[in-house]
Amino acid sequence: xxxxxxxxxxxxxxxxxxxxxxxxxxxxxxxxxxxxxxxxxxxxxxxxxxxxxxxxxxxxxxxxxxxxxxxxxxxxxxxxxxxxxxxxxxxxxxxxxxxxxxxxxxxxxxxxxxxxxxxxxxxxxxxxxxxxxxxxxxxxxxxxxxxxxxxxxxxxxxxxxxxxxxxxxxxxxxxxxxxxxxxxxxxxxxxxxxxxxxxxxxxxxxxxxxxxxxxxxxxxxxxxxxxxxxxxxxxxxxxxxxxxxxxxxxxxxxxxxxxxxxxxxxxxxxxxxxxxxxxxxxxxxxxxxxxxxxxxxxxxxxxxxxxxxxxxxxxxxxxxxxxxxxxxxxxxxxxxxxxxxxxx
Amino acid sequence: xxxxxxxxxxxxxxxxxxxxxxxxxxxxxxxxxxxxxxxxxxxxxxxxxxxxxxxxxxxxxxxxxxxxxxxxxxxxxxxxxxxxxxxxxxxxxxxxxxxxxxxxxxxxxxxxxxxxxxxxxxxxxxxxxxxxxxxxxxxxxxxxxxxxxxxxxxxxxxxxxxxxxxxxxxxxxxxxxxxxxxxxxxxxxxxxxxxxxxxxxxxxxxxxxxxxxxxxxxxxxxxxxxxxxxxxxxxxxxxxxxxxxxxxxxxxxxxxxxxxxxxxxxxxxxxxxxxxxxxxxxxxxxxxxxxxxxxxxxxxxxxxxxxxxxxxxxxxxxxxxxxxxxxxxxxxxxxxxxxxxxxxxxxxxxxxxxxxxxxxxxxxxxxxxxxxxxxxxxxxxxxxxxxxxxxxxxxxxxxxxxxxxxxxxxxxxxxxxxxxxxxxxxxxxxxxxxxxxxxxxxxxxxxxxxxxxxxxxxxxxx
Numbered sequence: 001x002x003x004x005x006x007x008x009x010x011x012x013x014x015x016x017x018x019x020x021x022x023x024x025x026x027x028x029x030x031x032x033x034x035x036x037x038x039x040x041x042x043x044x045x046x047x048x049x050x051x052x053x054x055x056x057x058x059x060x061x062x063x064x065x066x067x068x069x070x071x072x073x074x075x076x077x078x079x080x081x082x083x084x085x086x087x088x089x090x091x092x093x094x095x096x097x098x099x100x101x102x103x104x105x106x107x108x109x110x111x112x113x114x115x116x117x118x119x120x121x122x123x124x125x126x127x128x129x130x131x132x133x134x135x136x137x138x139x140x141x142x143x144x145x146x147x148x149x150x151x152x153x154x155x156x157x158x159x160x161x162x163x164x165x166x167x168x169x170x171x172x173x174x175x176x177x178x179x180x181x182x183x184x185x186x187x188x189x190x191x192x193x194x195x196x197x198x199x200x201x202x203x204x205x206x207x208x209x210x211x212x213x214x215x216x217x218x219x220x221x222x223x224x225x226x227x228x229x230x231x232x233x234x235x236x237x238x239x240x241x242x243x244x245x246x247x248x249x250x251x252x253x254x255x256x257x258x259x260x261x262x263x264x265x266x267x268x269x270x271x272x273x274x275x276x277x278x279x280x281x282x283x284x285x286x287x288x289x290x291x292x293x294x295x296x297x298x299x300x301x302x303x304x305x306x307x308x309x310x311x312x313x314x315x316x317x318x319x320x321x322x323x324x325x326x327x328x329x330x331x332x333x334x335x336x337x338x339x340x341x342x343x344x
Numbered sequence: 345x346x347x348x349x350x351x352x353x354x355x356x357x358x359x360x361x362x363x364x365x366x367x368x369x370x371x372x373x374x375x376x377x378x379x380x381x382x383x384x385x386x387x388x389x390x391x392x393x394x395x396x397x398x399x400x401x402x403x404x405x406x407x408x409x410x411x412x413x414x415x416x417x418x419x420x421x422x423x424x425x426x427x428x429x430x431x432x433x434x435x436x437x438x439x440x441x442x443x444x445x446x447x448x449x450x451x452x453x454x455x456x457x458x459x460x461x462x463x464x465x466x467x468x469x470x471x472x473x474x475x476x477x478x479x480x481x482x483x484x485x486x487x488x489x490x491x492x493x494x495x496x497x498x499x500x501x502x503x504x505x506x507x508x509x510x511x512x513x514x515x516x517x518x519x520x521x522x523x524x525x526x527x528x529x530x531x532x533x534x535x536x537x538x539x540x541x542x543x544x545x546x547x548x549x550x551x552x553x554x555x556x557x558x559x560x561x562x563x564x565x566x567x568x569x570x571x572x573x574x575x576x577x578x579x580x581x582x583x584x585x586x587x588x589x590x591x592x593x594x595x596x597x598x599x600x601x602x603x604x605x606x607x608x609x610x611x612x613x614x615x616x617x618x619x620x621x622x623x624x625x626x627x628x629x630x631x632x633x634x635x636x637x638x639x640x641x642x643x644x645x646x647x648x649x650x651x652x653x654x655x656x657x658x659x660x661x662x663x664x665x666x667x668x669x670x671x672x673x674x675x676x677x678x679x680x681x682x683x684x685x686x687x688x689x690x691x692x693x694x695x696x697x698x699x700x701x702x703x704x705x706x707x708x709x710x711x712x713x714x715x716x717x718x719x720x721x722x723x724x725x726x727x728x729x730x731x732x733x734x735x736x737x738x739x740x741x742x743x744x745x746x747x748x749x750x751x752x753x754x755x756x757x758x759x760x761x762x763x764x765x766x767x768x769x770x771x772x773x774x775x776x777x778x779x780x781x782x783x784x785x786x787x788x789x790x791x792x793x794x795x796x797x798x799x800x801x802x803x804x805x806x
Binding site: 061068083094146294 | 415416419421422423426429433434436437439441442444445448450452454456458460462466467514515516517518519747748750754757761765768769
């Protein structure tokens with residue numbers, strides 16, 4: 001494995017964390033949006049509000065991590081992606097601003113219903129347009145250079161739109177599975193059933209979209225399609241098996257295992273894509289080895305990543321330990337937050 | 345104004361306007377993020393050492409303000425990282441591999457900051473008082489570390505080094521030389537001190553307004569004096585650092601310095617102009633001090649100062665008068681703030697109290713806004729003064745900009761969104777302050793990292 005491959009792996013680790021934690025977060029926003037009128041959706045939203053708050057900032061950092069590693073390690077790819085895909089990336093950023101603002105002011109907003117709508121709608125915007133970006137890259141529509149690709153058709157095509165829809169569905173699915181456990185922890189059996197149904201529904205939708213995606217990729221993203229059906233195939237199989245296992249466990253009302261398996265299903269897809277696309281950053285335009293920064297920069301990135309693991313992980317552990325031991329709570333009846341349970 | 349309005353037709357001007365606006369917005373929040381935790385910890389420390397409930401209450405409330413500004417700053421900071429690609433893909437596409445490691449380092453600091461902000465804010469009740477205090481210390485340290493990383497990247501854009509380019513491709517990088525480039529020793533401390541000055545005077549000004557409105561209790565007194573003292577100590581140091589910076593720029597980036605001072609022709613015995621309009625035949629209006637510009641650069645009126653005529657017109661910074669005014673405004677405000685500090689210092693030395701005249705409180709009340717104006721003016725000097733280069737004498741800003749259409753649309757959207765974001769931030773802080781005035785017992789419903797007290801689930805409706 002070359003230094004460039006190692007940095008690409010680090011980039012992918014960041015992307016995986018963002019897909020899982022960011023995805024679950026965006027999905028929760030989606031469920032908040034579709035929960036219905038202020039009365040009907042109140043209980044579901046109360047649960048969502050409870051699980052969302054404390055982890056938002058950490059999830060946010062993964063995106064910045066991905067951006068910085070991409071522009072430092074693979075500058076040319078970064079410039080090409082961001083100039084050709086100016087429109088969907090601007091819209092994804094818009095979603096992040098709206099969501100962040102909604103988060104910062106959620107407790108003080110005077111028109112809470114409006115703030116919630118905005119929060120929910122922005123939770124759709126970011127994953128959808130991030131999905132179109134991934135679809136555009138996978139289908140080879142991002143040529144190297146400053147805005148060399150088509151500003152509109154690069155992301156407004158079947159492969160990109162399907163990927164966008166798939167991202168939204170995956171987020172909603174992941175989040176629904178998480179919320180089932182959260183509802184159990186909050187001793188709210190009605191919400192447990194509520195999100196179980198939704199987990200099933202989104203699992204079905206995600207499956208259908210994934211199959212449709214594969215059909216479209218056969219014609220539009222041949223390189224990645226070939227990869228997914230050869231080297232990437234084990235990952236695809238693992239993902240499907242995990243997805244099915246989650247459904248079985250949910251149907252049997254199992255108390256354990258659903259969340260790790262749902263996460264594994266998503267992780268497998270992310271890495272399946274990576275393996276399928278390897279050795280390209282931009283299939284079939286730019287290879288990892290050709291697009292990588294000079295070695296001292298790559299080594300610098302790996303050192304920084306190592307330092308991050310050494311410094312940040314213990315700090316996160318401290319945060320979660322304090323949270324679990326109720327050392328950083330304000331009230332007398334603390335409840336752990338979901339990443340604090342350590343099985344996500 | 346005409347020279348500002350005309351070039352607005354191009355992609356470049358749209359991108360520059362959007363970058364300038366979003367950075368100018370973020371720099372205020374970033375300054376608060378760097379320096380406010382330190383003030384909060386000083387109040388916390390005083391509260392614990394002297395068993396002072398007023399200081400502890402201040403620290404506790406300031407920690408909530410830190411939470412709000414940190415959350416908003418995280419959003420505006422994320423926008424900036426998108427803009428590296430959305431607006432300047434050719435710049436990041438070539439040089440990202442050179443300066444990017446600095447942002448990777450900044451990422452670690454930001455991550456740690458977020459974690460310890462959360463621990464500190466929610467640690468007030470259950471952590472032991474001193475353990476809680478120490479959990480806040482990493483916030484102040486990581487704030488400085490993050491500022492170092494980001495400003496070092498900007499310094500590198502002014503004094504690029506540590507890389508090799510052949511055929512337009514970066515072929516080698518020396519990260520150490522990139523990180524410790526020649527502009528770091530003056531640019532980094534200048535920005536970190538600016539953060540402390542802005543935060544100090546801004547926080548003090550809030551309590552000065554409260555005192556002017558008759559709330560002259562001990563709580564307000566401390567709330568004003570802690571940040572004000574810190575800011576007044578830092579401001580003269582900043583003046584010295586800024587003076588060194590200006591002299592270094594005269595050496596490192598003589599054209600930038602010439603634009604700041606409106607020096608048209610390379611000469612000795614150059615007149616220092618305070619304000620005035622910059623034209624091709626020299627400064628019109630303004631107050632001139634003969635020979636003083638030469639003296640400031642080299643301690644002698646015989647010092648030769650490089651003029652704008654040393655480079656072709658295309659290589660000179662635009663909007664000369666604006667740049668010159670920004671520089672003079674920054675220096676002027678810094679001088680006025682030093683005078684404010686002297687007023688406080690002398691009175692304290694003689695009477696062990698701050699000046700009791702309402703004029704002192706009025707001066708403190710405007711000092712916060714003045715410090716922000718100085719911060720923005722300084723940022724304009726750095727950024728506009730570097731033009732037409734994005735990487736000084738290596739890459740033109742015009743060659744860095746995206747070829748994608750639609751920046752006018754995103755810029756308009758950014759203006760609208762940030763207006764709402766700014767208004768919401770100020771409204772939220774005002775709302776918090778109004779609540780605090782009304783209640784004795786703290787409630788914690790107004791922080792973004794809301795206490796995870798368990799969902800307040802209403803009764804299930806069948």
